[in-house]
Amino acid sequence: MPSPQKPPIAYDYVAFQQEQQQNPFPGSQLKNDLANLKKGIDETIDALADVRRSDGKLQNLSVTPDSLTPATLALITGEGATGPTGPTGPSGVGPTGPVGASGLAGPAGATGPTGVTGPTGPTGPTGATGGLTNGATYGASPSNTAAQNDTAFNAIDALGVAALGPIFLANGTYQTNKTAFQLLNTVFDGPGKVKMGGYGQAPVRSFLTTDPGDPSDARTEVFDGFTEKTTSQAYMFVGSAVGGTPGAIYRTLVGAAREFTVYDFAGGHNTNPGDHALGRTGAFEEGHRFYHGGQGDLVQRYLYGEVYSARAGATHFLANPAIAFENGGLAATGAATGAYLQHYEIVFNDNGLAVAVGAHISNYHRNNSGTALGQVWVHDRPQSGGTEYIDAAYTPAGLWKRGVDFTPTIFDASKAAISLKQSDRIYLNASSTADSLGIKWYGDVLGTIYLDYDGTSIRAMMGGNAIVAVATTGVTFTQPLVTTTINVGHATDTTITRVSAGVIAVEGNTVLTAATGQPLDSTLTALAAYNTNGILTQTAADTFVGRTLTGTAAELTVTNGNGVSGNPTISLPSTLTFTGKTVTGGTFNIDGLSVTSATSFSPAVIIYNTAVDANAGYALMKKGRGGAAVAVSDALGTFMFQGLDSTGTPVARNAAYLTAIVESVSAGAVAARFELVAGASIWAFKTNSNLDMPGDLLRGGTKLLGARNTGWGTPTATQSKITFADGGITTFTQVEQKLSAIINSLITHGIIGA
Numbered sequence: 001m002p003s004p005q006k007p008p009i010a011y012d013y014v015a016f017q018q019e020q021q022q023n024p025f026p027g028s029q030l031k032n033d034l035a036n037l038k039k040g041i042d043e044t045i046d047a048l049a050d051v052r053r054s055d056g057k058l059q060n061l062s063v064t065p066d067s068l069t070p071a072t073l074a075l076i077t078g079e080g081a082t083g084p085t086g087p088t089g090p091s092g093v094g095p096t097g098p099v100g101a102s103g104l105a106g107p108a109g110a111t112g113p114t115g116v117t118g119p120t121g122p123t124g125p126t127g128a129t130g131g132l133t134n135g136a137t138y139g140a141s142p143s144n145t146a147a148q149n150d151t152a153f154n155a156i157d158a159l160g161v162a163a164l165g166p167i168f169l170a171n172g173t174y175q176t177n178k179t180a181f182q183l184l185n186t187v188f189d190g191p192g193k194v195k196m197g198g199y200g201q202a203p204v205r206s207f208l209t210t211d212p213g214d215p216s217d218a219r220t221e222v223f224d225g226f227t228e229k230t231t232s233q234a235y236m237f238v239g240s241a242v243g244g245t246p247g248a249i250y251r252t253l254v255g256a257a258r259e260f261t262v263y264d265f266a267g268g269h270n271t272n273p274g275d276h277a278l279g280r281t282g283a284f285e286e287g288h289r290f291y292h293g294g295q296g297d298l299v300q301r302y303l304y305g306e307v308y309s310a311r312a313g314a315t316h317f318l319a320n321p322a323i324a325f326e327n328g329g330l331a332a333t334g335a336a337t338g339a340y341l342q343h344y345e346i347v348f349n350d351n352g353l354a355v356a357v358g359a360h361i362s363n364y365h366r367n368n369s370g371t372a373l374g375q376v377w378v379h380d381r382p383q384s385g386g387t388e389y390i391d392a393a394y395t396p397a398g399l400w401k402r403g404v405d406f407t408p409t410i411f412d413a414s415k416a417a418i419s420l421k422q423s424d425r426i427y428l429n430a431s432s433t434a435d436s437l438g439i440k441w442y443g444d445v446l447g448t449i450y451l452d453y454d455g456t457s458i459r460a461m462m463g464g465n466a467i468v469a470v471a472t473t474g475v476t477f478t479q480p481l482v483t484t485t486i487n488v489g490h491a492t493d494t495t496i497t498r499v500s501a502g503v504i505a506v507e508g509n510t511v512l513t514a515a516t517g518q519p520l521d522s523t524l525t526a527l528a529a530y531n532t533n534g535i536l537t538q539t540a541a542d543t544f545v546g547r548t549l550t551g552t553a554a555e556l557t558v559t560n561g562n563g564v565s566g567n568p569t570i571s572l573p574s575t576l577t578f579t580g581k582t583v584t585g586g587t588f589n590i591d592g593l594s595v596t597s598a599t600s601f602s603p604a605v606i607i608y609n610t611a612v613d614a615n616a617g618y619a620l621m622k623k624g625r626g627g628a629a630v631a632v633s634d635a636l637g638t639f640m641f642q643g644l645d646s647t648g649t650p651v652a653r654n655a656a657y658l659t660a661i662v663e664s665v666s667a668g669a670v671a672a673r674f675e676l677v678a679g680a681s682i683w684a685f686k687t688n689s690n691l692d693m694p695g696d697l698l699r700g701g702t703k704l705l706g707a708r709n710t711g712w713g714t715p716t717a718t719q720s721k722i723t724f725a726d727g728g729i730t731t732f733t734q735v736e737q738k739l740s741a742i743i744n745s746l747i748t749h750g751i752i753g754a
Contacts, residue, residue, distance in 0.1 A: 004047050007040035009033050029279055132168035132189055142172025142192065149176045153183060161187045169194065183207070187231070206231050234258060261285065273437050317373040392442035425450040534562040555581075621660070629665055636660040636672055709752040715740035 053059055139152035153176055156167055169192025178196055187206045188194060215225025223233055236258040243253050254260065263285040271278035292298040305323040314320045330341040348357045366377055384390045396403065406417045420426070429447040432440035448463045457471035469476040488494040499505045526542040534546025549561035549568050554577040559569040597604035609617030621637025623630050630636070640657035656676075664671040697705035720737030724730060746752045 004040060004043035007033075007036035009036070027278065132166050133164040135167045135169045135174075135188075135190075135192070140167075140169065140174060142170070142174055144175065146175040146177045149174050150178060153178055153186070157183055157186050168192075189231075314373060317375045320373070391444075395442045397440065420453075422453055422455050425452045533564045535568075623662075630662050630670060632662050632664060634662040636662060636670075705751065708750055710754060712743065712747060712752045712754060714747060714754070715743050719744055 051059055133156075135152065135156065138155045140149055140156070141152075144152070156164060166187040166189040168190040169188055171191040172193070174192055174194045176194060176196055183196070213225060215222045219235075223235065226233055238256050242256050243251070265283055265285075268281040268283055269278075270280045288300055290298060290300050303325050305325065307321050307323050310320050330343070332339045332341060346359070348359065350357075362379060364377065364379075382390070382393045409417070411417060427443070427446045427450045429449040430443035431445045431447070432443050433445060434440050448461070450461050452459055452461065457466075457469040457476075459466040459470075460468040465478060467477070467479050469478075484498040486496040488496065495507060497505050497508070499510060503510055505511060522542050526544060530536070530544045532544075532546035534548050536544055537547045538544050546562065549558045549570070551558040551561075551570070554573055554575060557571045557573050559571075560566045561568055595604045607617040607619055609615070623634060623636045625631070625634075638657050638659040659675045660672045661675050662670060662672050696703045696707070717740040718737045719741035720734060721741050722734070722738070724738075743752070
């Protein structure tokens, strides 16, 4: 039996787990792979049964002499090692051996005469294209054994592609024991298939092992730099006569395509999503597989385009020539309701290795910002041109760290990372409904929480209501502002902080607690509605009016009584009337008090004390030196008595006054004396009035009269006040009489006494 085939595992289960795990499990793929594994195991078991019995020993007749090496065969037959070659013996006549392999064709003989034309034979295999070397020339053939083709390929490889060019192989499979890398110098072409080392190979094969250099960038010279190992080279020129005025808005010049294929596919398999384990097939019109085992970049397809002309008189860039890497269309027709149109889908799989992926990277080099023709540069522009809305422009699915990230971006002065027109919204609580396969395609449930700008303010909306509105006139909150810290001005200015429930602090000092805070009530509402100038007054519960302070003529003057033009000012008029007024108690300071009375012999000032004790009221005069102690000879106070002169002017001259004069100052005590001044007259006391002094009577500091000298008896001798005559004789009796008169006079005046 043939050798067992290695089972292929075609499906990438790791990719499914990482990128499509939201889809139903690929049961059909698993079933197919398990079937391949079973087939490979079955073939291996069958192949093993060809050489092994059930008891573990080799099958009978499974080892033949040609299976053994010559040395092993010699040991079995008892023959020794081969000795030196002996002399050639006489030729014997033996049976004819098998026909050997055909040798290389010899040189052509001379052309013989033309024979009679025979009937046309069947069409032979396709010959080599002009410019190609036919592999059959060197003995390559689909009917050869691998060893025979090895000989042919050795001859071809020895000469190399530089001498022979591409090798044409006619249709069929060419067996060979050589591997791909043993035919590096050979380029195969044609329908024939080379099966190297037991594996089929592409009909067109090329091996490039030396650097070919870089071809010219000029489109007419580029092919000069390519080697013969570039398997496909083509140049096509399309002239100006191709593509006239289109009959519609747009015309695709299909006839000018350099390469065009119609691929009409009617095969494949789809399974109802309810039984997705049976899977679906995928076909491709063009397939490429490429493998990178070297360094640098390997790109599956390199494209370069260049525009080198413009339309004269164009007023918009869309009227100028355009160049694109890819263009086309996908459409559903006929009975294709529910079909799936997709631009492209690529699976990136690291197979557990740490790699990097850049799925779509475009490098832009804009060095001219001209806009005369309306030029714009945009990276990606999905365009919806139908009559129905597209469900979503971008809907990434699966695991992502960022959605849209502009942190590496450098914007112009506008700093417009995201640009929305007025009334467009940013939804903050949208959700996606899974379809019947569990796939969430886009946010179909938007909710009622979003941000927008309505032309006046930036709004945070919830349930159709603007919770926060930010406008140039201020910020409006329709719900309580919930925060733990508010910075007024800057963070280093004034900070209002929540200390605990119901407690607020400003700059760390508690200013409001739940106990001191005032909740909203009807009184606050009434105050909010109050709009009257004047002093706020409550006339009834939750009723407020504005009042104005007023005065009384000649008694009290009020300025700005309602406080509108300034603070209310209350003062006494220049002429104050106290008629019918009584000032009771209290302490007040008066500078220059003048009391006038027009009533005959009536008290102008009364000091009335009603305390229930022996003490009376008094008028107190105080003296100080701006907060310092008084000094000796300072006047503590003066009672002055004046009259009006002949012109009616009060004057101090000839006035009588009583002044207290400081005599000594010590800690806790100030001693003073009275000075009595009567102007031009002496002090006079009313008849029968007494002057009682507890101290001495002095004149200029000299004692004139002090306390009574007691212990005196009253003389009874005759008193005589007769004048003494100078030079006369005075008798003892006269002296006695005069001394009796003096003592009695002193006793009478109270200077001396018993």
